[in-house]
Amino acid sequence: MAEISERAREIGERVERFVRDIVAPYEKDPRLEDHGPSDDLVRELRAKAREAGVMTPHIPNGHDHLTQLETAYVLKKTGLSPLGPVACNTAAPDEGNMFLIGKVANDEQRVQFLDPLVSGEARSAFFMTEPAMDGGAGSDPGMMQTTCVQDGNHWIINGKKTFITGADGAKVGIIMAKSEEGATMFLVDLPDPAIKIDRLLDTIDSSMPGGHAEVTIDNLRVPASQMLGNPGEGFRYAQIRLAPARLSHCMRWHGVATRAHEIATEYACKRQAFGKLLIDHEGVGFMLAENQIDLKQSELMIDWCAEALDRGENGNVESSMTKVAVSEALFRVADRCVQAMGGMGVSRDTIVEQLFREVRAFRIYDGPTEVHKWSLAKKLKKAELSKHQ
Incomplete structure (x- = not known):
C-alpha cells in the first residue's frame, strides 16, 4: 500500500486539531436545525476554517486535488465531528460536485461554478x-x-x-x-x-x-x-462522480464513527456497574473490541478503493464493495456505541445518537446495500459465463 505523503499528513494534522478543538464545541449549537445546520452557522464555521487554513483541504491550492488516498486521510479527519465536513467544505454533495465540475467543465464554467464552491462561498x-x-x-x-x-x-x-x-x-x-x-x-x-x-x-x-x-x-x-x-453523456459523467463520491462518504463517516467509539470507550472506562467498570464486563468490552476491528477493516477497504482510483481505474466494483462493507460496518459500530452507553447512548448529550441516525441513512444513500450486491452479482455471473463461451 502506498505511503501517505508528508503534505497530506501535515494537512490532516491541522484539520484534526481544528475539528476537535474548534468545531466539536458547536455540536450543541442551537442553530443545528431539523434539516441541518443553518446557513448562519455554516458561514461562521467556514470563516473559522479559513482562519485556520483548512478550508477545502483536499484541494489545497484551489485547483491541485490531493490523490484519493491522501483525500481519504484528510477527509477522515474532517469527519471527526458531524460538523467537520460542513466547516472544512468537504461535505456532500459539494465535494462530489466539485470533483465532477473539475473533471468535465470547460474553463469558463469552472470560473463561474467551481471557484465559488472551492472557496466555500457557495453550496x-x-x-x-x-x-x-x-x-x-x-x-x-x-x-x-x-x-x-x-x-x-x-x-x-x-x-x-x-x-x-x-x-x-x-x-x-x-x-x-x-x-x-x-x-x-x-x-x-x-x-x-x-x-x-x-x-x-x-x-x-x-x-x-x-x-x-x-x-x-x-x-x-x-x-x-x-x-x-x-448531450447524452450524463450517465457517463455520473459514473465519474459516483465512485469517488461513494468513497468520500465512507471517509467522512469513518471519522465520525471513530469519534463515537472514543466517546463510548471513555464512558465504559469511567462508568461502574455491578462492582466493576463497564469495559471489564465482557458484554461491553467485547463490543468495543469488535468496533476496533470494524473500524480497521473499514479503513483498509477505503484505502484499497482509493488506490484503485489513483491508478486510473473506474473503481465501480471497488467502490460498490467498499460502500457496502463500510456502511454496514459503521452501522454496527454506531449500534454498539449506543448499546454500550445505555441511556446516554440514545440521548443527544453526545454525537453517538446522531451517528446512529446518520449511518442508518448512509446504508441507503449513494445506492442501497442490496443494489450494490445485485450489481456485483451480475458482474460475477457475466465473468463466470464468459469462461464457458
Missing part, C-alpha cells in the same frame, strides 16, 4: 433522484423522467426531483435531464424562480445544510453554454 445541489411514486429515477437512473428540449441557444427543462440534498440555500446546481440523445447534465445558478422547493423532507439524518428537498422544475431556461460536457 451546491445535484438534481438526479425523482419521486418514486411517480415512477421516476432512483437507484435505477434509466427511469429518468425529467426532460430537456433545445430551444435555440437555450434548453428548456421540466420535471420533478426529490431527496435533493442542500437545494435549499444552494447557489450552484447540477441538473440531470433526458434529451433525445440521452441523459444530459446542466450547470445552473440558484435560486431560480423556475425551480420551486415544494417541501423539505423530514428524514432520519440532520447533518447536511439545506436538508433534502422535493423540487418542481417548471420550464427552466438554461443557456446552451451551461451544458456540462456533451
